Amino acid sequence: QSVLTQPPSVSAAPGQKVTISCSGSSSNIGNNYVSWYQHLPGTAPKLLICEDDKRPSGIPDRFSGSKSGASATLAITGLQTGDEADYYCATWDSSLSAGVFGTGTKVTVL
């Protein structure tokens, strides 16, 4: 069972906005950088956000990350059908001395 909790699913119509929460603790999110990934089954996960709120080159600004205390949030605006995928948060856990992924959230475009 993961130490990072995400909602199992979120959905919205094309063009709308969705937010995905990632809840942890002071030993992980509270004191370490958070990353966000998009994953389509059978493909390599794609880094969307690193170091809490930075977008790697090539990631559109429709994707944004934020963090407050022991929680992080991924926002996707201008939702597109191509955004249908599983999304994961991830970070380091200083107490476990291990990396941890969130439980994952399935985004559905209605």
Added chain:
Amino acid sequence: QVQLVESGGGVVQSGTSLRLSCAASGFTFSSYGMHWVRQAPGKGLEWVAVIWYDGRNKYYADSLKGRFSISRDNSKNTLYLQMNSLRAEDTAAYYCARDRHGTTWYGTDYWGQGTLVTVSS
């Protein structure tokens, strides 16, 4: 361009061992931390292990300590995962991924396509 290519997966019997490899190219391999991440069928992503750029620090998921071992050969630009005493629950697609820095955790910006490990009982 950056490329990570995993190999070594396959179908094995429970209790046996397997070594996965990840061949890296297109970047200075010896400057980056490297991770293994897996995904079991129908499950989410699970972090497995990380090794720092120089190989001196290694960390593992608690549930895998003692059975899995991560290593790297910077002269061959290759990352390894030695998996011993395999169990049915180790059945998964295994991915290698590059950290954005030499240590961790700054986000994994490049991933391989994965290699499938199936453990039959």
